Every structure is written in structure tokens, then in C-alpha cells.
Amino acid sequence: MANQPTVGAGGTPTPTVFFLSDSTGITAETLGNTLLTQFPAQRLERRTIPFITTVEQARDVVATIDRVAASGPRPLVFSTTVSPDVRAVLAQSAGHFFDLFGAHVSQLEQALGSSANGLPGQAHGVGDAVRYQSRMAAVEYAIEHDDGQSLRALERAELILIAPSRCGKTPTTMYLALQHGILAANFPLVEEDFDTMALPKPLRPFAEKCFGLTSQPIRLSQIRQERRPNSNYASLAQCTYELRNAEDMYRANNIPYVNSATMSVEEISATVLQRMQLHH
Amino acid sequence: MANQPTVGAGGTPTPTVFFLSDSTGITAETLGNTLLTQFPAQRLERRTIPFITTVEQARDVVATIDRVAASGPRPLVFSTTVSPDVRAVLAQSAGHFFDLFGAHVSQLEQALGSSANGLPGQAHGVGDAVRYQSRMAAVEYAIEHDDGQSLRALERAELILIAPSRCGKTPTTMYLALQHGILAANFPLVEEDFDTMALPKPLRPFAEKCFGLTSQPIRLSQIRQERRPNSNYASLAQCTYELRNAEDMYRANNIPYVNSATMSVEEISATVLQRMQLHH
Numbered sequence: 001m002a003n004q005p006t007v008g009a010g011g012t013p014t015p016t017v018f019f020l021s022d023s024t025g026i027t028a029e030t031l032g033n034t035l036l037t038q039f040p041a042q043r044l045e046r047r048t049i050p051f052i053t054t055v056e057q058a059r060d061v062v063a064t065i066d067r068v069a070a071s072g073p074r075p076l077v078f079s080t081t082v083s084p085d086v087r088a089v090l091a092q093s094a095g096h097f098f099d100l101f102g103a104h105v106s107q108l109e110q111a112l113g114s115s116a117n118g119l120p121g122q123a124h125g126v127g128d129a130v131r132y133q134s135r136m137a138a139v140e141y142a143i144e145h146d147d148g149q150s151l152r153a154l155e156r157a158e159l160i161l162i163a164p165s166r167c168g169k170t171p172t173t174m175y176l177a178l179q180h181g182i183l184a185a186n187f188p189l190v191e192e193d194f195d196t197m198a199l200p201k202p203l204r205p206f207a208e209k210c211f212g213l214t215s216q217p218i219r220l221s222q223i224r225q226e227r228r229p230n231s232n233y234a235s236l237a238q239c240t241y242e243l244r245n246a247e248d249m250y251r252a253n254n255i256p257y258v259n260s261a262t263m264s265v266e267e268i269s270a271t272v273l274q275r276m277q278l279h280h
Numbered sequence: 281m282a283n284q285p286t287v288g289a290g291g292t293p294t295p296t297v298f299f300l301s302d303s304t305g306i307t308a309e310t311l312g313n314t315l316l317t318q319f320p321a322q323r324l325e326r327r328t329i330p331f332i333t334t335v336e337q338a339r340d341v342v343a344t345i346d347r348v349a350a351s352g353p354r355p356l357v358f359s360t361t362v363s364p365d366v367r368a369v370l371a372q373s374a375g376h377f378f379d380l381f382g383a384h385v386s387q388l389e390q391a392l393g394s395s396a397n398g399l400p401g402q403a404h405g406v407g408d409a410v411r412y413q414s415r416m417a418a419v420e421y422a423i424e425h426d427d428g429q430s431l432r433a434l435e436r437a438e439l440i441l442i443a444p445s446r447c448g449k450t451p452t453t454m455y456l457a458l459q460h461g462i463l464a465a466n467f468p469l470v471e472e473d474f475d476t477m478a479l480p481k482p483l484r485p486f487a488e489k490c491f492g493l494t495s496q497p498i499r500l501s502q503i504r505q506e507r508r509p510n511s512n513y514a515s516l517a518q519c520t521y522e523l524r525n526a527e528d529m530y531r532a533n534n535i536p537y538v539n540s541a542t543m544s545v546e547e548i549s550a551t552v553l554q555r556m557q558l559h560h
Contacts, residue, residue, distance in 0.1 A: 098387060136451050
């Protein structure tokens with residue numbers, strides 16, 4: 001079956017996209033997929049082949065691409081491999097070859113007035129060990145401080161995300177920790193917190209670290225229905241009440257906030273980093 | 281101070297790298313930083329400016345770049361903005377302009393035989409809502425099943441990472457969940473598990489989902505020292521014992537495994553996805 005072309009709903013064979021890398025494949029996937037979002041109607045099969053570091057491995061990959069090409073539409077090949085020898089082999093496959101790395105490196109050599117070192121991709125290796133360890137420590141911190149579980153060490157936090165339940169605090173915290181090494185805690189706002197417009201007591205010393213999330217009542221109600229169907233917790237009235245009060249609390253305490261209803265964790269994170277000036 | 285150039289240890293002013301995007305900036309950072317790893321000696325200041333969607337915003341960004349350029353070395357500018365109007369403005373700054381998007385899109389239009397839709401970056405938005413929700417659900421699942429906390433629903437896992445304490449299970453699980461939507465549990469191997477070479481009982485029905493991590497005894501001992509200094513847990517003898525037995529257990533049960541001692545979570549994840557054929 002491996003050589004049978006996948007056929008889309010309309011009966012048209014689906015082209016395969018290969019993401020090729022001498023390292024993890026993350027950069028090839030990231031830029032390749034970004035470019036492909038410009039063609040949303042195009043159905044595609046995706047396949048990542050990481051850790052291609054030798055000419056022999058490159059020849060095997062070319063054979064794989066050529067087999068796919070022989071039995072269906074011409075594949076797309078996005079490559080970030082660094083070695084000129086490996087690239088020269090990969091460029092000979094029957095696919096459309098996109099050299100995402102080579103296209104820019106000579107311009108960069110000119111701009112910096114020095115030569116690329118030619119070593120295989122180091123961007124997603126351990127690299128800077130201090131930075132890497134800070135990311136790993138941030139993941140642990142995020143798990144320990146998820147959902148207000150531990151109020152110990154809130155003073156260590158660089159950021160405290162606050163919001164009613166199910167507005168996106170947990171995955172955003174995890175993303176900021178894992179990708180940016182931000183020591184991020186999160187703290188749930190519950191009905192009792194809205195008796196006054198003051199911040200919940202554990203947060204008061206740390207108001208300047210707080211960032212609020214809000215959502216649309218209908219959207220929040222849908223999400224809560226999945227967790228506890230037909231509960232008061234998931235009712236539109238309850239969601240409306242909590243979100244309105246949370247927004248009032250943010251405004252009363254000058255807490256910056258964003259409506260996360262239609263945003264991804266990546267978009268929420270980019271917004272938080274920008275507004276809180278938190279880039280490392 | 282904003283206009284003062286940062287000065288490196290050798291007294292040379294440090295160039296600033298701008299990552300410009302109409303969306304999160306993730307793609308610009310990812311490819312830009314990948315290219316810059318080829319120049320490891322180069323000290324750089326990094327600055328991401330996301331969500332540049334209008335010509336007016338682009339003009340403000342150019343003014344910022346030009347201020348930096350006026351008081352120090354010529355900045356580097358990596359851009360993934362899609363709109364030709366916005367790009368045309370950004371390209372006029374005093375920095376070296378790298379058009380990471382435009383450089384490839386016309387080749388891709390030819391390959392696919394259709395036109396790019398020209399909409400601002402959607403790669404890190406919610407995009408495919410089903411895929412996005414599966415990533416968010418996987419993050420929750422990873423938190424619930426971290427460190428063998430919950431053996432409920434191990435049958436739902438697509439992957440169970442197993443290893444002695446501090447080999448990288450938790451951050452790898454989190455990465456696979458957040459970036460790839462993999463339902464990943466992890467399970468710690470402890471001394472009592474090594475009385476026999478059989479898998480721990482809760483894992484036996486799921487051997488084909490298991491992937492093992494091991495490490496170097498000295499490296500593991502260093503990491504454990506940070507958590508519990510001068511403990512038996514952190515001793516070289518104990519680490520050696522646990523890692524040898526874990527590796528024997530993996531081999532005895534045909535569990536694929538990797539030595540994570542010098543690998544990043546991204547590299548471990550790429551290896552696990554490839555060996556377990558887990559790409560979504």
C-alpha cells in the first residue's frame with residue numbers, strides 16, 4: 001500500500017509534502033507549513049524525515065521521494081539541510097525542491113561579514129545550556145503552579161495568568177514555559193472572588209505580574225459543556241456572570257487582558273509576551 | 281537608554297535582529313534563529329514585533345528599526361509578513377531585509393499551479409479547529425498522566441514514555457502533546473520495578489505503546505543532585521544501577537529507547553515520532 005497514491009474526496013490524488021532536515025525537522029515544518037497556509041484548498045499528505053546527515057541517507061530519502069513521485073502527483077520537498085553535499089543529493093529527487101536554508105544563508109553571510117559554519121542544524125538542540133535548563137525548569141514550575149495548585153513561590157513567577165475556568169490559562173502557561181522559559185503560574189478566578197472587585201488575596205502583592213484572560217460567554221459555555229454537561233458551571237448565565245466580573249476586576253486593578261475566544265495558545269502567548277515585555 | 285547600542289564584552293556594539301510578522305512571529309523566529317546558529321560567534325540582541333498587519337503599523341516598525349540603525353550596527357530584519365503593501369514598507373528600513381516568505385511563495389505557486397491567497401499568517405492561529413482541540417486535550421491529558429499520577433485511561437494513550445526519574449519524560453511528554461497533539465502518558469521506573477525484567481504490571485497490556493529513555497549515569501547524577509543534594513537517589517552508584525536495569529528491561533521487552541543525555545526535548549520528540557511512526 002505504501003506506493004498507492006492517497007486519493008482526495010474529489011478523486012484527485014493528493015500530493016505528498018516532504019519536510020527534510022539534518023536535525024529535528026521543526027524549522028522545515030514551520031516555514032513549509034506557513035507557506036502552505038496560503039493554499040488552504042490544497043489537500044496534502046505530510047511526511048517529515050529528520051536527522052539526514054550523510055550522503056547515503058540522502059540517497060535513501062531521494063529513493064523514497066522518487067517512489068512516491070512515480071505513482072502520483074509530483075511531491076513538494078522542503079529542506080533545511082545545511083551540508084552542500086547532502087543538499088546536492090536531495091535536490092536531485094523528482095520532487096519540487098525548496099531550499100529553505102540555502103536561499104538565505106549567502107545573504108546572511110554578506111550582512112554579517114563572516115562565513116556560515118556549515119554544521120548541521122543546531123537550532124533545536126540543547127544549544128545554550130543555560131537557556132535550555134531554564135526552559136525545562138519553567139515546565140516543572142508550570143506544572144507545580146497549574147490552576148493555583150501551589151501558592152508557594154508565586155513571588156518567583158515572572159507572569160501570573162488569571163481567568164475564570166476554561167479560558168486557556170493552562171495550555172498558554174505550558175507554551176510560555178516550554179518555548180520561552182517563562183516562569184509562569186496561573187490562578188483561577190471563581191465566583192467567590194467576585195464579592196469585591198479587589199484581586200484575590202494571594203495575588204495582591206503581585207498585581208504587576210498578572211495578565212488576565214477573558215472569552216465570549218457562548219464559546220466558554222460550549223467548552224464547559226464538554227467538561228460538565230448541563231451543569232450550572234457550563235450555563236450561559238454563569239459564564240456571562242464570571243466573564244463580566246473578571247473583566248471588571250481586570251479594569252479595576254489595571255490588569256492587562258485579552259479575549260482569548262478565537263485565539264490559539266501561540267497567539268495568546270505572543271500577545272502576553274509583547275504586552276508584558278517578557279521576551280528573554 | 282533605548283537608543284544606546286548594547287556593547288559586547290569585546291567592546292564591539294551588538295547588532296539587533298528584528299523578527300517581524302503579521303501574526304505571532306513564530307515562523308520568523310524559527311527560520312531566522314536557525315540561520316543564525318550558523319554564526320555562533322556573533323552576539324546579537326533579539327526583538328520580535330508580531331501582529332504587523334497595516335501599512336501604518338509597518339511605518340512605525342520601520343521608524344523603530346531606523347532609530348536602532350542610527351545609533352549602532354546595521355540591524356538584521358527577518359520578515360514573514362504576507363501583504364505586499366506591508367512588505368514593501370518594511371523592506372525600506374535601514375536594516376538588512378530578509379524576506380523569508382516572498383522568497384519562496386512564487387516557486388510554490390508554480391509548483392501547485394494556483395495563487396497564494398495573500399491572507400496574513402494563519403500558521404499559528406487556531407486553523408484546523410479539530411487539530412487544535414486535540415492539541416489542547418493532549419496537554420490536559422499529559423498533565424493528568426504525568427509521572428504515573430493516574431493509571432486510569434492508560435489505554436487511551438498513544439504513547440507511554442518510561443524511564444527512571446529525571447531522564448526527561450515530563451518535558452518531552454508536554455512537548456509532544458502541545459506541538460503534535462499526541463496523547464502521551466509517562467511512567468517512572470523505580471528500584472522495585474527492577475526485581476524482575478518484566479514490565480511493571482500497569483504497563484504490560486500496553487507494551488507496544490511504550491518508549492524508553494535512558495541517560496548517562498554521570499549526567500543523571502548531576503541533574504538529581506540539583507533536586508536532592510547528597511542523597512542516595514542522586515548518587516552515581518544508584519544512577520548507574522537504575523539506568524543499567526532500565527536498559528536491560530527495555531531490551532528484554534523489545535521496547536525501543538534512546539539515550540537522552542545530550543538531547544533536547546525537540547530532538548527526543550523527533551526521534552520518538554520517527555521510531556513510533558506517530559505523526560498525526
